[in-house]
Amino acid sequence: MAEFGYARVSTGDQSVDLQVRALVEAGVPATGIVTETASGTDPTRPGLRGLLGRLGEGDRLTVWRFDRVFRSTRHMLELTDDLATRGVEFRSLRESIDTSTSMGRFFFTVVAAMSQMEADLIRERTSAGLAAAKASGKQLGRPSAITPAQAAMVRRLLAEGSTQRAAAAATGVSRAAAGRLARGEITTLNDAIDDDPDLLT
Numbered sequence: 001m002a003e004f005g006y007a008r009v010s011t012g013d014q015s016v017d018l019q020v021r022a023l024v025e026a027g028v029p030a031t032g033i034v035t036e037t038a039s040g041t042d043p044t045r046p047g048l049r050g051l052l053g054r055l056g057e058g059d060r061l062t063v064w065r066f067d068r069v070f071r072s073t074r075h076m077l078e079l080t081d082d083l084a085t086r087g088v089e090f091r092s093l094r095e096s097i098d099t100s101t102s103m104g105r106f107f108f109t110v111v112a113a114m115s116q117m118e119a120d121l122i123r124e125r126t127s128a129g130l131a132a133a134k135a136s137g138k139q140l141g142r143p144s145a146i147t148p149a150q151a152a153m154v155r156r157l158l159a160e161g162s163t164q165r166a167a168a169a170a171t172g173v174s175r176a177a178a179g180r181l182a183r184g185e186i187t188t189l190n191d192a193i194d195d196d197p198d199l200l201t
Contacts, residue, residue, distance in 0.1 A: 002059045004060070005062045007063070008035070009036075009037055028043065036048060041071055056086070063089040063091070063093070065092060087182045097198070148171050151186065153171045
């Protein structure tokens, strides 16, 4: 059996040293460890792709933690199923899971199912919360930093023939914000002006 390890960090100012040290202490030879700097959501990751291509029957892939190698629960299930089909074992040090043992395979299945359930629950709660907020009339998203008075002034200047650039400069809002106001895209400010028409006079 050949031991291989994979260590990943997301940005260049992070270090893989902790992960590599843990892998070596777990029995993975330093020459068998592939390190990579890439986002966890990056589907390309040439280092990981190359390592997976080298693995054969009887080998074992070890990672420091699940999220170093898996992009999602679905990716986790697909990749470990592929490894199992090829006769490759998988081990995660932080989660204490080793698919070379019957107990490890059992716990891996449980952890994967729990992870999927948690993701589904979060998605359901988020959807329910957004629906409730929308039904109650709450404005979703970050509140606007532009005051209703500024918005009304921009609209008034534009109505008088000013350019968006000039209206932005006169009111202290950005050129992009003036454009959004001109198109009526900031609904909270539209509502505020509608509620107080005197702002436009």
